[in-house]
Amino acid sequence: MCGRFVVANVGSELVGVLRVDVTGADLPAPSYNVAPTDQAAIVLDSSKTEPPTRRLESARWGLVPSWAKDLSTGARAINARAEEVEDKPMFRQALIRRRAVVPASGYYEWKRVGDAKVPHYIHPADDAPLFLAGLYEWWKNPALPDDDPARWVLSFTILTRDSIGQLGSVHDRMPLFLDPDFADAWLDPSADNVGDILDAAIDAAPDVAAGLDDHVVSKAVGNVRNNTPELIEPLP
Helix, strand or coil: CCCEEEECCCCHHHHHHHCCCEECCCCCCCEEEECCCCEEEEEEEECCCCCCEEEEEEEEECCCCCCCCCHHHHHHCCEEECCCHHHCHHHHHHHHHCEEEEEECEEEEEEEECCEEEEEEEEECCCCCEEEEEEEEEEECCCCCCCCHHHEEEEEEEEEEECCHHHHHHCCEEECECCHHHHHHHHCCCCCCHHHHHHHHHHHHHHHHCCEEEEECCHHHHCCCCCCHHHHCCCC
């Protein structure tokens, strides 16, 4: 799974790599401890324009489907198993038309060692941006008036698959990593071969995983109030 991640930079370097057309005005600040229900930047292709407009937008972590009664539903959907999303009502429609890329610098995972859980920071060896496959949804808050911009909530989930290699020794699940060149196919809302795109992403993720490093970090990352660059520093 992926329960915390890091976004050390947002904006310019992501726009260049993923060719974003529009950058949202309310992007969250860099964070070294993005936690569930926090805001994070995601990339999506809006299907309301022709051709689709690629946007970098702020979204709430934890997918809230349009039929949810309240935001609390999202807390149970920060991750989605890639091999199951085609069959899950919560994710099926988002997979078809609302796929996203979640840019990150790296993510945290906890390895069980005896009775303890030891946090690791997992990141690209060359410090390039890491792209995670995601899904997004728009949810309308019925408690707010129609003219309130806050009525519409953009939320997302991160897809996962079984781990391989060194990452498998840390945890049995890992995010579904995307190669930057594959991001266009993943984001295309008009694609009708969604099952093939998903299978290709699952098959290609190990190639990205092979270029990742990990090291043990401070247990301070377990407290969501801690949010400093020191969290990603390796322990002696």
